[in-house]
Amino acid sequence: MIMAAFNPLTALRSPRETLDGYIILPRLIDKVRAQARGELPAAYQRNLLHRGGTLDGRFLAFTGLEGEALRAVILSCETDEPVAQWVAQHATRHSADEKQRWAAEVEGYRPTGRVLLYLQSTVPELAAQIDCALVSLLDLIDMNEGRLAVPARGGSADVEERSA
Template sequence: MTGFNPLVALRSPRETLDGYIILPRLIDKVRAQARGELPAAYQRNLLHRGGTLDGRFLAFTGLEGEALRAVILSCETDEPVAQWVAHHATRHSAEEKQRWAAEVEGYRPAGRVLLYLQATVPEVAARIDCALVSLLDLIDMDEGRLAVPAPGGAADVEKRRF
């Protein structure tokens, strides 16, 4: 987030691969880290379990972060990664993947997470109440894929998506 380098192309966490949100972004982050291009602010949570988006993906799929990293780095394209995930992840129907994606999409930061985000995306936090928008919206705003509403506004973020 802070320290984001627009020259490092990370896909939106909303993009999907084999029905999984977050996975294309994880692939981008792992490859960027291997090239030494992943911003420092992204490094500490990369493929770590817990409440981060990476951790939520790992928990939902049942995958181990280091195994996923090894596969990503051994594959030149996304498709073999998707095939490996399909073979090794906990089986989920398309409907289960959609429900999980909606749950992640609906997550609004609160408490310590909100304070952390306000500190790491100060340009966005100065213009909106970060508690009123989803974490995915905050990421997309911070990385320039989603317009930041006028100061104090967040009600029509959905309408402003590129």
């Protein structure tokens, strides 16, 4: 059997997609399942369900969930709905408004410092086309994975002002 190359566009949902009001969660589910099948590239595994400033870490901090507990639930469920139900039962309670405010904060985050340097080194082709410091992390992910068009240098995504 020949395994097709990992294609994040078809294998992973955008970090903007939501499940029960949580951005990032559908993508986390996809990454955990891809890792279990042996299909998740090393670049994606490095931060999988780790605490810290990564998207996974931000989700875990906001929800108060433990990464390994979430992994076990994801792998025990065939569909997303039981995962969402488990998250609703075990996560720190947040109103829909709180989830929306948190999502807006994450969506507006632009990488700086070491995070910016790391991203530029992991996506050099994209970094050569745009100023990564002027684009949100979620835009960078969606551009890198082909969901969002990459503007020409000096294009709208390169100069657009977004509130932090």
